[in-house]
Structures are given as C-alpha cells and as structure tokens.
Amino acid sequence: MKKAKALNQTYIRQWNKKFMIINHPILGPRDANEFVYKGDAELLNRPHWTPNATKRATYAEQEEFHDYLYLRNNPAGEHKELWYHEQGDRSWLIITRDTLTHQISKVELVREFLKEKVT
Amino acid sequence: MNYSALKVFFQGLSGNKGWKPMWREPEPKEEYDILIVGGGGHGLSTAYYLAKEFQEKKIAVLEKGWIGSGNIGRNTTIIRSNYLLKGNQPFYELSMKLWENLEQDFNYNAMISQRGIMNLFHNDPQRDAYTRRGNSMMISGAGAVMLNEKEVRRVAPFLDFDNARFPIKGALCQTRGGTVRHDAVAWGYARGADRLGVDIIQNCPVLNILVENDKCIGVETAKGTIKAKKIAICVAGSSSQVMNMAGLKLPIESHVLQAFVTEGLKPVLPGVITFGAGHFYVSQSDKGGLVFGGDIDGYNSYAQRGNLPTVEDVCEGGMAIMPMIGRSKLLRMWGGIMDMSMDGSPFIDKTKIEGLFFNGGWCYGGFKATPASGFCFAHLLSKGEPHETALEFRLDRFQRGAVIDEKGQGAQPNLH
Ligand SMILES: Cc1cc2nc3c(=O)[nH]c(=O)nc-3n(C[C@H](O)[C@H](O)[C@H](O)COP(=O)(O)OP(=O)(O)OC[C@H]3O[C@@H](n4cnc5c(N)ncnc54)[C@H](O)[C@@H]3O)c2cc1C
Numbered sequence: 001m002k003k004a005k006a007l008n009q010t011y012i013r014q015w016n017k018k019f020m021i022i023n024h025p026i027l028g029p030r031d032a033n034e035f036v037y038k039g040d041a042e043l044l045n046r047p048h049w050t051p052n053a054t055k056r057a058t059y060a061e062q063e064e065f066h067d068y069l070y071l072r073n074n075p076a077g078e079h080k081e082l083w084y085h086e087q088g089d090r091s092w093l094i095i096t097r098d099t100l101t102h103q104i105s106k107v108e109l110v111r112e113f114l115k116e117k118v119t
Numbered sequence: 120m121n122y123s124a125l126k127v128f129f130q131g132l133s134g135n136k137g138w139k140p141m142w143r144e145p146e147p148k149e150e151y152d153i154l155i156v157g158g159g160g161h162g163l164s165t166a167y168y169l170a171k172e173f174q175e176k177k178i179a180v181l182e183k184g185w186i187g188s189g190n191i192g193r194n195t196t197i198i199r200s201n202y203l204l205k206g207n208q209p210f211y212e213l214s215m216k217l218w219e220n221l222e223q224d225f226n227y228n229a230m231i232s233q234r235g236i237m238n239l240f241h242n243d244p245q246r247d248a249y250t251r252r253g254n255s256m257m258i259s260g261a262g263a264v265m266l267n268e269k270e271v272r273r274v275a276p277f278l279d280f281d282n283a284r285f286p287i288k289g290a291l292c293q294t295r296g297g298t299v300r301h302d303a304v305a306w307g308y309a310r311g312a313d314r315l316g317v318d319i320i321q322n323c324p325v326l327n328i329l330v331e332n333d334k335c336i337g338v339e340t341a342k343g344t345i346k347a348k349k350i351a352i353c354v355a356g357s358s359s360q361v362m363n364m365a366g367l368k369l370p371i372e373s374h375v376l377q378a379f380v381t382e383g384l385k386p387v388l389p390g391v392i393t394f395g396a397g398h399f400y401v402s403q404s405d406k407g408g409l410v411f412g413g414d415i416d417g418y419n420s421y422a423q424r425g426n427l428p429t430v431e432d433v434c435e436g437g438m439a440i441m442p443m444i445g446r447s448k449l450l451r452m453w454g455g456i457m458d459m460s461m462d463g464s465p466f467i468d469k470t471k472i473e474g475l476f477f478n479g480g481w482c483y484g485g486f487k488a489t490p491a492s493g494f495c496f497a498h499l500l501s502k503g504e505p506h507e508t509a510l511e512f513r514l515d516r517f518q519r520g521a522v523i524d525e526k527g528q529g530a531q532p533n534l535h
Contacts, residue, residue: 032428
C-alpha cells in the first residue's frame with residue numbers, strides 16, 4: 001500500500017514535468033485542460049480610475065490604463081499568471097510557472113492572495 | 120552564380136563539384152548603416168529589399184542561432200490574402216503579389232505552389248460572414264470564389280459532409296492561396312541579400328541595445344560591440360525580450376504553436392483546407408506528408424514545445440472534417456514561439472528611441488507576410504515613412520483606439 005502510494009507520487013511528479021498538472025490548493029492535482037488561462041497576474045493590479053459625468057480621466061490616467069490593459073512584461077522564466085477553473089470549482093488561481101520549462105512551482109487561490117494583500 | 124536548369128545539367132555532368140556555398144560567413148565589421156537583429160524570414164527579406172529596392176549599403180543581419188532556426192523553419196507554410204479589414208488586406212495582397220514573382224526575383228526555387236485554399240463553412244451565419252470577407256478580398260483585387268456544397272464535393276470528396284454537428288455547406292476559396300517551401304524562403308532571401316553585399320552573421324546573439332540620449336548607437340553581441348545608427352528588430356517570439364533591452368514594453372505575449380506532419384502519402388489533398396467550426400488547417404507537402412495545425416496552446420511560453428491537450432484538440436478537429444486522416448500515422452510534431460499581439464495584427468513601426476525600429480506581433484500568420492513585411496520594413500527604414508499598405512501597423516494604435524482586430528476578441532492574445 002505504502003509502496004503503491006510512493007510509486008503514485010513519483011508518477012505524478014514525472015507527469016507534472018512532462019505535462020501540465022495543476023495542484024489545486026483545495027482539489028489536489030488537476031489536468032490543466034480543466035482551466036482557462038487568463039494572462040499575467042499583474043492584471044489584478046487594476047489602476048483606480050473612476051471617470052463619471054463630472055470627472056473625466058486625465059491624460060496620465062488614460063495612459064496608465066492603456067499600459068495596464070495592453071502592455072505585458074512577457075518574461076522568459078518565472079511568470080505569475082491567472083488561471084480560472086472553469087471545468088471545476090470556478091475558482092481563480094495565481095500560478096507561478098516557468099515559461100521556459102512549463103514547470104509549475106506555486107499555486108495559490110486569488111482570494112487568499114488578495115486577503116493577504118489587503119491586511 | 121545564377122541558378123538555372125542548364126547549370127543543374129552541367130553540374131550533373133561534372134559530378135556536382137562546382138557548387139559554391141550560398142552565402143559567405145563574414146566576421147562582423149565595426150560599424151554598419153543598418154543592423155537587422157534576427158535572421159528569420161522577416162529579417163532576411165528586410166535585408167534583401169533594403170539592398171535591392173532601396174539601394175542601401177552596409178547592412179548586416181545578426182542571428183542568434185543559424186538562418187532558419189526560428190519560426191521561418193517551423194511553420195505550416197500556408198500563404199493566402201483572405202483578410203477582412205482594410206488595415207490588413209491590402210498588405211497581405213501585396214505579399215501575395217510578391218510571392219507570385221519571388222522565385223524569378225531572387226533566382227531560387229522556393230516551391231511556391233498556388234493550389235488554392237478553401238475555408239469551409241457549416242451554417243448560414245458563417246456563409247454570410249465569408250461572403251462579406253470574400254467581398255473585401257475582391258475589393259483588394261485578391262479574388263475570391265464562393266463554392267457550394269456540390270462544388271466542394273467535387274474537389275474534396277473525402278470530407279465528412281454529413282457530419283451531424285458540423286455538416287459542410289460550402290467554402291470560401293482563394294485560388295491563389297497555397298503553400299511554399301518555408302526554409303527555401305529563408306535560404307533564397309539569405310543568398311539574395313548576400314549577393315548584394317549584406318553580411319549575414321550567424322551564431323551572434325544580440326545581448327544589449329546601446330542607447331544614448333534616446334538615440335540608439337549600436338548593439339552588444341556575443342561577437343563584440345557593433346555600431347549602427349539604425350537598428351531593425353525582427354525577432355518574432357523573442358520580441359519582448361529584445362525590446363526590453365532598450366527599456367520598451369510591448370503589447371505582446373509569447374505563446375507556443377504546434378505543427379504536425381504525417382507519413383508521406385500519395386497526392387490526396389487538392390490544396391489547403393480549413394475547418395470552420397474549430398481551428399484546424401491542413402495541406403499536403405510535396406513529399407506527401409499531411410501538414411496540419413490548429414490553435415496555440417494558450418498560455419505564455421518560450422519552450423518551443425507544447426502539451427498533449429492541444430495535440431488531442433487539433434487531431435479531433437482533423438477527424439471532424441476528414442475522418443480518413445485517422446488512418447495516417449503522425450510522424451513528427453514540434454512547436455514555435457509566437458509573438459501574439461493584443462489585437463492579432465502586427466507592428467511595423469518606429470519606436471520612441473531614435474533609430475530603433477520594430478517589426479513583430481505576427482502571431483501565427485507571419486509566414487505569408489514574409490515578402491511584404493520585409494518590403495514595407497525596408498521602406499520604413501530607408502525612407503523614414505511607412506509604406507502605404509502598412510500605415511496602420513503602429514505601436515500606438517491601442518492608445519488611439521485604432522485596433523485591427525480581425526476576430527473582434529479584444530486584448531486577449533490567446534483568443535486571436
Ligand atoms: C507551428 C507554426 C505554424 C505556423 N504556420 C503558419 C502558416 O501556415 N502561415 C503563416 O503565414 N504563418 C505561420 N506561422 C507563423 C510564422 O512562422 C511566423 O509568424 C514568422 O515566421 C515570424 O517571422 P520570422 O520568420 O522573422 O521569425 P523567426 O524565423 O522566428 O525569426 C526570428 C529570429 O530572431 C532570432 N533571434 C531571437 N533573439 C535574438 C537575439 N537576441 N539576437 C539575435 N537574433 C535573435 C531567432 O533566433 C530567429 O531566428 C506559423 C508558426 C509556427 C510556429
């Protein structure tokens with residue numbers, strides 16, 4: 001039993017290296033295919049811009065929003081990114097993944113991440 | 120040496136001993152007028168047209184690996200000019216015209232084969248959308264034909280016409296579309312440029328771009344510092360990395376796209392066929408292999424290899440339109456790094472750093488653009504103004520709200 005479990009673990013580890021298995025903090029290892037990729041986690045840092053009828057966005061604010069919406073760091077190496085578990089529990093994850101090897105080093109729930117940020 | 124049938128004949132008589140290398144292997148000089156970074160299709164065609172059409176002198180192409188090691192040697196070789204938007208279509212039509220005369224122009228056999236491309240449609244709204252696209256193609260002079268189901272059956276009887284989910288109702292066809300031998304394009308442009316005096320320097324990665332007072336003055340490479348007043352970047356999937364050397368951040372994400380080839384078969388496909396209800400495109404190479412592909416994997420990657428879910432997805436697309444493909448054996452598959460832009464369209468533009476020019480954001484459609492991209496980039500580099508067909512490929516177009524979004528997907532590169 002113990003041996004089988006150990007074997008299973010190595011299997012998962014090897015599998016993890018070859019294909020993308022996302023180790024969901026609540027659900028455990030899941031096939032990346034269940035998730036939808038939503039881009040760089042920087043997208044969580046949306047600039048505060050609340051134009052309304054009386055207040056127009058300034059040029060600088062527009063510029064900031066353009067950069068937020070369209071420009072990307074696009075690193076070769078470690079990348080923090082958003083994945084949405086569409087075919088699962090509908091949670092949003094922040095995954096730290098190496099774009100050169102596809103190796104995943106960290107998986108966090110966005111809501112936990114944001115909680116930490118606020119407190 | 121000019122190549123011709125007669126040359127092949129005489130060389131055959133003398134044991135093929137008289138062929139010379141197609142280009143020199145020069146050491147870099149200290150200074151050039153124009154430095155091109157990236158020896159893929161776009162870098163080499165830029166060099167060729169700069170020397171040939173714009174009479175520029177002292178040009179060098181700096182390539183990290185060897186000529187043709189990037190996407191130019193990895194793509195599924197489809198050429199077409201069947202775009203919808205006015206920012207794109209005239210440019211791709213210029214490219215098609217250049218393809219049609221390319222082999223004579225650079226005296227090299229690129230195996231350009233215009234066997235036509237058929238975009239299948241499966242329902243009424245799709246037929247309407249393709250009719251609209253066909254009209255746009257006709258306006259640009261590219262030509263387009265709508266085929267009904269009977270006509271498609273005649274040229275491709277093996278398709279799954281009565282598929283329960285995606286019955287085939289007809290196709291938008293561009294008879295001038297087709298395929299080209301991709302590495303021959305790199306080699307032909309390299310040889311053509313070399314013959315006009317361009318230095319092609321391989322195994323020479325650019326490590327840094329030297330900028331002084333918002334003016335670029337040269338690059339640092341593995342073979343030392345090289346000076347130049349104009350630096351043209353054509354590095355496809357590495358665009359963000361290289362532009363970052365000059366402190367610029369781009370509206371680009373790098374994604375992996377895979378391609379697949381089966382064992383060689385007898386001639387079976389009439390031309391290029393694309394699926395309308397999923398992302399799948401297939402053609403047959405001159406060696407007989409079915410060459411096909413589909414969507415990008417969908418996440419940022421520089422790995423030059425993809426994952427299995429996409430392999431499955433692409434093969435399912437193939438099975439959905441031509442079940443006979445299931446009988447052939449997959450021989451090889453590989454991946455390339457795509458410079459996916461925020462609206463799915465490319466950039467050919469100056470930057471805010473004087474003398475630094477950028478060509479990129481080609482997504483998975485840059486092979487067909489190779490001749491026009493080089494021509495328009497050379498025009499910009501030499502004359503300082505964009506070519507008339509590349510007016511809208513600007514880096515600031517998102518700021519101005521002037522996006523060129525063929526699919527209407529918004530700033531989600533993995534959806535283009
Ligand atoms: C699988 C696949 C299928 C495709 N199918 C099609 C298709 O059917 N039709 C179509 O139109 N397009 C297709 N494409 C897209 C097309 O191949 C690319 O858009 C196009 O080739 C990109 O331009 P390029 O040829 O200049 O790129 P590349 O050949 O990638 O050239 C860029 C070069 O820059 C070099 N470089 C990078 N960094 C540095 C540095 N720091 N210093 C020096 N050199 C550097 C690289 O080594 C590389 O050689 C496909 C792409 C792939 C991967």
